[in-house]
Amino acid sequence: MSAIAPAAPAHAHPLEQSKFWIFVQIAMLLAVITGLELVTVYLPFMKWLLVSALVILSTVKFMFVIFYFMHLRWDKAFCTILFFIGLILAGGTMWALLKLFGAEASKPLPVTALEPPAAVMRVA
Amino acid sequence: MSSTAAATLNHHHDPTTSTGIANKKLLMWAFLASDCMFFGCLISTHLIYRLHPPPGTPPAREVFSIELTSFSTFILLMSSLMMALAVNAIQKGNLKSLRWSLLTTIFFGCIFLGCQVYEFRNFVFEKHLTITNSILGTTFFTLTGTHGLHVLIGVIWLSGMLLYSFTGRLTEKDSIDVESMGLYWHFVDIVWIVIFTAVYLLEYI
Structure with a gap:
């Protein structure tokens, strides 16, 4: 169960109010990165370069999900x-x-x- | 205004535990850490057999449908967004928003499962790839099937929470229950992010 912290007015938590837009922006970013991944596999570059690009792109997606959607950024x-x-x-x-x-x-x-x-x- | 009414919930600190983290959340993180190892082994198995495919293994590129998988990936990402909004809604005590967000997440989860069932049917009946007739089939169906099972469990859990929200017993103080469920759902999403790259996209390079 969540703990009750000392009293604070609602306007004291601008982060809580802006989280909605943070989540929406991150979801759009994730969709764009997925599109980039799709384009990457058809590029005529060396295999190691394409594999590295894919690993980096999926790692970025992974990190955004765990740190923002899963709240690791704000948690202990x-x-x-x-x-x-x-x-x-x-x-x-x-x-x-x-x-x-x-x-x-x-x-x-x-x-x-x-x-x-x-x-x-x-x-x- | 009474002190209780003026109080606000801190969702990132629980003073009743020695770690400052709610026990349910800690349990979920420990479970997800162990599930990482489980999926790590399944993905490794698939990749190892892809390194040295035995003779007669069908080329994965001819079997897979990148368009369908990309659509599934997009759907799962959007379901993650709706889940994050559901957690945000319950933390603000907004039950109406919670219900809509949960319903949309369930809807997206069902679409993902539908795509997976369609993909499996297509592989078995059109491409003649089954779990027993090649190593590609064995490792692919085991890995993606296990992930699909996780999605199905998530959908059932979400549906249960949605129904529970109508009983009137789900309040802002119980947001940790929704948050734990959200962690599980996002984990299913990050596993798919890895599967999408390691299993599908690498075949097209």
């Missing part, structure tokens, strides 16, 4: 720390897995390489 820092612990653990796991399985040695062997040699089969 502990909420941010708690969420980022999960986020860092998840990000670290993803990075490690992608590195492990992205290595050359992790490539799956072709089916022919898995078949035993004919000589071995005859002995068996």
Whole structure:
């Protein structure tokens, strides 16, 4: 339950009143960024550049949602720390897995390489 | 004017807990942090199998419909806006605005689910991609299906809150309940932001 703080007149919280417009502006910004992402994938640039651009754009969207829509900007820092612990653990796991399985040695062997040699089969 | 009437609610500080954060909100943040790891593993699994697709895997670009997914993304972003406005409304004690915002959020959530059902049907019956006939199907349906399940749970929760608001027992003092629900809904949105980029858009590069 929310706590009751000392008395304050309504006009003392201009931020509370302007939050409506902050949210609307951020939603419009998010829609524009989504449009930019769509355009980005069709640009004739190098793959690494496009992937970096997409990662940056989606990170910006992510941050706007968690800090404004989810109120992390106005809440206690502990909420941010708690969420980022999960986020860092998840990000670290993803990075490690992608590195492990992205290595050359992790490539799956072709089916022919898995078949035993004919000589071995005859002995068996 | 009495001191109670003149008092205003501080929604970002709860003096009754040692952390200054309402317990329900803290619980929700802890749950969302753990859910991050859950979705992180599902997204990683999908990306790993996309690194080395086995022979016979259909090209994802030919299966996906970027127009439909972009529309779904836009709808989910707008639902997040309406959810933020719903929390803002209950914090001001404006029940009428809360109800309209919740109803719109539910509507957008249902549109998103409808798009997902249409997409799944299209994949299975038109593109012949099922959860069992290829690794792409397995990882894709598991990941997006789990996200869809989260959206469905959110829609049910929102509907329950909307009905509860008509009982007259939902007041400004209970705004933490709506805020916790809002955190969950926004989380569903940020997961989709990652899925949209990692699963869909990367296939088009």
